[in-house]
Amino acid sequence: MTTTSLLAIAVTVLIALLLARPAGLYIAEVFNYERTGLDRWFGWLEKPVYALGGIRKENQSWKEYALALLLSNSVMILLVYLIFRFQGVLPLNPTRIASMEPTLAFNTAISFMTNTNLQHYSGESGLSYLSQMIGIIFMMFTAPASALAGAIAFIRALSGKPLGNFFVDMIRCITRILLPVSFVLAFVFVAMGVPQTLEPAAVAHTLEGATQEIARGPVASFLSIKEFGNNGGGFFGVNSAHPFENPSGFSNFLQIVLMLLLPASLPFTYGKMVGNRKQGRVLFASMVMMFVVLLGISLASENTGNPVINALGIQHAQGSMEGKEVRFGAAQSTLYSVVTTATETGAVNTMHDTLTPIGGLVALGNMMLNTVFGGVGAGFINVLMYAMIAVFLSGLMVGRTPEFLGKKIEGKEMKLIAVTLIISPLLILLPTAFALYAHPDTISNPGFHGLSQALYEFTSSAANNGSGFEGLGDATPFWNISTGIVMFLGRYFPVITMLAVAGSLAAKKSVPETAGTFRTDNILFGTVFIGAVLIVGALTFFPAVALGPIAEYLTLKP
Structure with missing residues (x-):
């Protein structure tokens, strides 16, 4: 990867992030x-x-x-x-x-x-x-x-x-x-x-006389x-x-x-509407940090590529251009794949099925976490849910009732949040297991990558992303109906449960801030927030990704 490619990526991301504040206000x-x-x-x-x-x-x-x-x-x-x-x-x-x-x-x-x-x-x-x-x-x-x-x-x-x-x-x-x-x-x-x-x-009529x-x-x-x-x-x-x-x-x-x-x-937008712009900046900085780290991992993987064996039997690595759009190159294609899964957009300028195992893992991780920016609206609800989890965990550690924006987070809210956390892995892991058992004929790749194809399809559906590992034969009644149900539940179930949380919090009286209140507008909270996202995500999905992209990566290592 050239210095020019890295500079182009940095400028693109920087411009987008600089526009975020005026757009949010x-x-x-x-x-x-x-x-x-x-x-x-x-x-x-x-x-x-x-x-x-x-x-x-x-x-x-x-x-x-x-x-x-x-x-x-x-x-x-x-x-x-x-x-x-x-x-x-x-x-x-x-x-x-x-x-x-x-x-x-x-x-x-x-x-x-x-x-x-x-x-x-x-x-x-x-x-x-x-x-x-x-x-x-x-x-x-x-x-x-x-x-x-x-x-x-x-x-x-x-x-x-x-x-x-x-x-x-x-x-x-x-x-x-x-x-x-x-x-x-x-x-x-x-x-x-x-x-x-x-x-x-x-x-159009071609030089060979054919019609196109x-x-x-x-x-x-x-x-x-x-x-x-x-x-x-x-x-x-x-x-x-x-x-x-x-x-x-x-x-x-x-x-x-x-x-x-x-x-x-x-x-x-959140910072201005709740009257605490610093808290909005902390969430923004936390999301940017996760995005930059995941982007760096994906760029490093796609630049290195998979190990190959040459004619002399010597094993070495090479950059991956398979499935990439040659007009943009590997760097811009990789950036696009990370941005589209981090924002739950789903547009693609490269075929995600041809990403390296680690590049595919980053795309999967973005969708599974759904907090690295996340899609418009629904993704930010997910961010606020993890912010409440971070506050709740911090309150448990110090033996104090957790508070978020002056509202106590108690058992009712945490039960709703727990149900919301559970629905996503259920919508992803159970259908993936059934598809692997009942419809292996639609999966074009054997072994670990085949598991990743099915896992990616349901992850993309549950996270409302829409990109896919396109080697999957998904144009069948089974995939149409199953992913349709997963998309519907993955969209509306979390929104409704979190609106219930909002309604519960709105009915509560605000409590005054004291010296013992855990502040949610500083670096410590940002660190706890990132930790909560990564720990909960890792505990939930690590076994599945270990059997898919991680296992595939290990089999390709020298």
């Missing part, structure tokens, strides 16, 4: 229910939507908020499922793509509504233009807006305020954050050469919200490795920055 202003200057700019667009939907700015209880989130998302899943099932007879289908098979439509509708964007089909041949725009792009706005709304409600409860109204929060997220930025970015991507058209596939159809479509509008909303699904089957979806080094840089922007900004 803006997000806090967006969700401020008091009248602000933003109402003048966006009120004209929101008022007709409120009137049409009969929405009032009335505060909801945590149960009402959770129910509104769950039911509205479920209705959207059903509507989009019907579009996929009947796309063959609906308009805007110039290439006459057939309607989706029922289990695939079930999987795809849940996938995009849960911000997972797992694709068991090839984008350009699986969906019509109508399905891409009315189905996929529609959910690419509503899915991150729903998750961010849930995170904002949780933060409000911690700050001692009412949770707010889900529909108001979701609409504000779309009109004031996602839509303006995506609208501008779509023009930027068009200027870079990304197609934006409703014309059918272009027909080149897929195209409304790609630029798809791409802008795909990255900014941490969605990640590809308009084309090879995602951001396709030159129409990622035409240059600058577009690759922009996509990485967009993936990082919202997740990295939420600690600053």
Whole structure:
């Protein structure tokens, strides 16, 4: 790896992190229910939507908020499922793509509504233009807006305020954050050469006299919200490795920055909304430290590559370019793989199945922990959950009732957090074991890497990431139904249980801070927070990764 490659990576990450603070403060202003200057700019667009939907700015209880989130998302899943099932007879289908098979439509509708964007089909041949725009792009706005709304409600409860109204929060997220930025970015991507058209596939005649159809479509509008909303699904089957979806080094840089922007900004939103900006900075610094360490491990592994034996029988290591996009090189491909799994986006510019065992382990670890930034909204709820675990453990060590932002964390909250911690490994490990037992024929690699393929698929589904080890034969009813269920439960179960925690804390009276209160805005807390994330994650998933990527790595060592 050259010095230039390292400098390019450092500049890309630094720019994204520098943008995080102003973006985070803006997000806090967006969700401020008091009248602000933003109402003048966006009120004209929101008022007709409120009137049409009969929405009032009335505060909801945590149960009402959770129910509104769950039911509205479920209705959207059903509507989009019907579009996929009947796309063959609906308009805007110039290439006459057939309607989706029922289990695939079930999987795809849940996938995009849960911000997972797992694709068991090839984008350009699986969906019509109508399905891409009315189905996929529609959910690419509503899915991150729903998750961010849930995170904002949780933060409000911690700050001692009412949770707010889900529909108001979701609409504000779309009109004031996602839509303006995506609208501008779509023009930027068009200027870079990304197609934006409703014309059918272009027909080209090669020098040999053959005819070739080149897929195209409304790609630029798809791409802008795909990255900014941490969605990640590809308009084309090879995602951001396709030159129409990622035409240059600058577009690759922009996509990485967009993936990082919202997740990295939420600690600053949190700090401002709870009135303790230093605490937000501590969480931000902790997440950055974990990200940098994991990125360094992955870069070192991909730069070294796997050991090989040359013609003379001498074993040596070489850098890994297998499955990498040659336009960007191993370094930028590795950076992309770490960013997309750290932010739970799922977009790829390289095939993750070809990562070295340690590079694949880093991608898996990002999703299993789901706190190294995490996806927009849902990931930050996970961060706050681990922050409460850190406070609880610290309280046990000193024999004091743990407090977080002036609210006592007691048995009820810890039981809900414990249930939330358990659901993720259950959704990952149990289906993986069943798949290995009942459907080994769909796994293309024998041995340790085959286990990693199945483990990665369910980890990606439960963490709402959507990337995959694509050697897996996942376009079957078993994988469609099983991952669809895992995606749905992995998305909504933690959000609902943590909203219950928020409701419980909001009902409690604040206790004054004393000399014995464990501070959550200093380096010590950041250290305990990182320790809690790593220890809980290691205890939960280490046996599984030991049988997969770690065992594969050890078998390749000299």
